[in-house]
Amino acid sequence: MLSLIHRTGDAAALERAIEEEFESHIGECAADLVAAGHSEAEALALARQRFGDFAVHAGACRREAPDERFPSVNHCLRSIHRARSSTGLQLLAVCMRYGLGGVLVLGACLMSIMSVEPGAGLGGPESDRLRTLFPIAQLAEAVIGSSLLWAFLGAVQAFAGALLITQRFAKIGAVIAFAILLNLLVVALAFNLERIGAVFALLLIADLSLLIWDLDSFQPLFRKPQRVIACEPEAGALADARWSWIGIAMVLATAGGYAMQLSPLLMLAFGFLIAAVGVVAFPFSSNSTRSLRAHARPQHD
Amino acid sequence: MPRAPERDPRPEIPPGTLDLLILRSISREPMHGYAIVRAIKEQSGSTLLVEEGSLYPALHRLVRLKHVAAEWGVSENNRKARFYRVTPAGRKRLAADTDMWKRVSSAVTAVLEGRGLPPGEGATAC
Secondary structure: OHHHHHHHOOHHHHHHHHHHHHHHHHHHHHHHHHHOOOOHHHHHHHHHHHHOOHHHHHHHHHHHOHHHOOHHHHHHHHHHHHHOOOHHHHHHHHHHHHHHHHHHHHHHHHHHHHOOOOOOOOOOHHHHHHHOOOOHHHHHHHHHHOHHHHHHHHHHHHHHHHHHHHOOOHHHHHHHHHHHHHHHHHHHHHOOOHHHHHHHHHHHHHHHHHHHHOHHHHHHHHOOHHHOOOOOOOOHHHHOHHHHHHHHHHHHHHHHHHHOOOOHHHHHHHHHHHHHHHHHHHHHOHHHHHHHHHHHOOOOO | OOOOOOOOOOOOOOOOOHHHHHHHHHHHOOEEHHHHHHHHHHHOOOOOOOOHHHHHHHHHHHHHOOOEEEEEEEOOOOOEEEEEEEOHHHHHHHHHHHHHHHHHHHHHHHHHHOOOOOOOOOOOOO
């Protein structure tokens, strides 16, 4: 029955069950004391005294039963834990971090190219192209024209992308990327830019998937400490430091390409070539295969 | 006449062994919380006294881990009580923990008494 209460998450029923069980315990103890020669009133008082603080013990029981509240959240977190042990999904998460990070870094490079000339947004050739997107052209011109704001937006976007690509700091990268992409999506929707909006929506979905993948790490933000389900460290493919090194190599390659004023597409291709080599080489290296096999074994609670 | 210093006859239950004691107690027959306390006290010659503040959270934890199942019944005093029984997963854990406890306690005893254990009987150093 207790397990049923845990499953259904009926907090009130759990509360009642704990209370009934404690009263039963006190009753049993009092019966023993009566048999030992105490009067009923004495026995009950003594039993209650021996039992201790009812509320404190009940609180401790509630803490040991985290399913009592928000069972769907707990179920969701445990499902994510299970999914995280899948090697295929681990590799997918790594690739999504590279992909989303790459798009953000490339986007920042394009933004930078658009503001190479001071005041390029006000009367330059890029400005003419932007005007065709009327009415967003005015907003774009104003933002590009204020070179500091434009540079800041580009820098934050590149920073978020680089964090995602490094894998090691992908969680904070995904959080920053969420704010950026949501902002861009709202701007696109506000100005009826459906195609661009669809692209931002897809990127936002990808970013949300990465946030959900790491949801257990964000538990302290929305749960009381005693209700946090223990986080499992990244293991298997995700725990391999080589992904981080590949990511850093991608960031450096893109930065180098940008410094040499290469085409953004060439920078992107070079970065993804490094990632592709890593993705192909990783599963065939002996250490990785061993760690993946070890991680794929069933996990016991 | 000066009084001899009082010696606490009830040492604390070593950390991590409460689950083992509970699982062992209910492995023979299902028991309610008070009966578990009584059984541990009797079996240990009144040396070990499980406090209610530790017992019930431990029981809830064991239920959550599916090492123990619980259902309502009627006690020998005709009182409604929740009875706990060991599940197959709990029996596996009991066997593993009992084995571990025997190895650790014999190793600690060997160290305290200054006699060495034969190689391979205890855990390896590295």
